[in-house]
Amino acid sequence: MRISELFDELDEHEQNELLDLPVRGTAAVSVRRVRRRVNRALDADPAERRVHMKQAYKKGICAALIAACLLTVAFAAATKLNLLRGWLDEDSIGELVVNTDKQSVETEDFRLTIEESLSDESTTYVAYSLTALSDYGWAILEDLEREEADRTVWTGQDISTGSTSAESLITVQTKGSSKVTNVTQSPRSVLTEYLPASQSGQLRYRSITSGVGSLSLQLYGSDEVLEVPQTVNAQNAEIRFDPQPSISLPNGSTVTFYSLRLTSLGYALDSWSMDMANTQRFDLDYLLRFLMDDGSIRTLGELTAHDAHGYSVWDTVLDLRTVKAVVLNDIAYFLDGSDPLPCPLADELGVIRLEPSPIFTVPANGDGTAVLPGYPARALLEPFGGTVEYDAATKTAVLTRGDYTCTVTVGSPVVQFGDGQSLTHPMPSVAEIVDGTLYLFPFGFDRALGIYDCGVDYKYKDAYFDPLGIEAVYYTV
Secondary structure (H helix, E strand, O other), X not given: OOHHHHHHHOOHHHHHHHHOOOOOOOOOOOHHHHHHHHHHHHOOOHHHHHHHHHHHOOHHHHHHHHHHHHHOOOXXXXXXXXXXXXXXXXXXXXXOOOEOOXXXXXXXXXXXXXXXXXXXXXXXXXXXXXXXXXXXXXXXXXXXXXXXXXXOEEOXXXXXOOOOOOOOOEEEEEEOOOOOOOOOOOOOEEEEEEEOOOOOOEEXXXXXXXXXXXXXXXXXXOOOEEEOOOOOOOOEEEEEOOOOOEEEOOOXXXXXXXXXXXXXXXXXXXXXXXXXXXXXXXXXXXXXXXXXXXXXXXXXXXXXXXXXXXXXXXXXXXXHHHEEEEEEOOXXXXXXXXXXXXXXXXXXXXXXXXXXXXXXXXXXXXXXXXXXXXXXXXXXXXXXXXEEXXXXXXXEEEEEEOOEEEEEEOOOOEEEEOOOOEEEOOOOOOEEEEOOEEEEOOOOHHHHHOOEEXXXXXXXXXXXXXXXXXXXXXXXX
């Protein structure tokens, strides 16, 4: 019996409930379209699949199967399966042991398997697969891979893989928190990506979480939960800020820091700003500095991976034995529990505030235009010890800060990096001269110069994605 025939056996009220079923947290999805897609997949081998469906399914589970199909989430394609080579520098793993003992759970149609993982008390990396065990499962996976492999989705607090419904085929569940004091309850998120499968009838994924104590996976239709194992030799350290410092932020707000947990893979900061306005954003993490055993100071920007969608993870596995203290507001808090001591930092490790100026216009919707802002190049670099060398004849500027260097040309969208690589920005230009001053349109200052935006003041509420709604941007290294 086909899914279509099972569907037709439902009475009018039951059909309408399914056909109008919304998918919360996603764009509207047509159940009728899903039904047609499943039928097309089953028709690839009508004789075999009809026999199987007649034996395996009854009217009573038709609705659950269609709902499961609807609520399964799609993910963006990745280039490699090995999660460590994809999200971490494999050479940096050091003493940590990747968990490769496979765990599986099955239903009549699917098998969910944890392929490998690396996890500590703050961060979890896990790669897992979903394998079809029936013709129906095969059809669903083929359909998902063909039509839904072009999107990346990630979740909000305690949400499954990209959907706000708990009834997806794979539910990624977070448990507990890696915060020391838990005074504040920050949203915990799961980022999931689709990976190319090694065999047909199988989909592979990888997920990353941060700021949570543990992670587990559950397959739709099964009561069994697969717990992602913790890496036994992962390092961790806890710092309780005592007394709890209240620090004035550059945007006029104040913030209280309660605790910080450092682990081999990431960190979790417990802090709270009581009076942060809804027209301001400031990334409190960037106030942290790290005093290393060799006496050097490392910044958060130097240690974290900036392609991880804001997740609190290190760029490489961090050996905490090389970290002596965390410096906050010119006070060093030692990992060995010693009493805090003053640790004044150079001005170059501070935060600056820059107000944008209009530098060029671009076509907007319809016949209109939009004015886009830029920031003075010298005002951006010089507070951080950088330099700007401008050649008026070629209209080219060489921007340098420490080991970072890049070259921009007035009126050109191309940024030349010091390592010989280049970036072509989608805007018509990344550099303009206005009243004799060189202005830069934001082109990824983090990669080019090691300078990070850590806060924004907006002119009005809900202007987060509106360049014209920015009143000022805060930068640090």
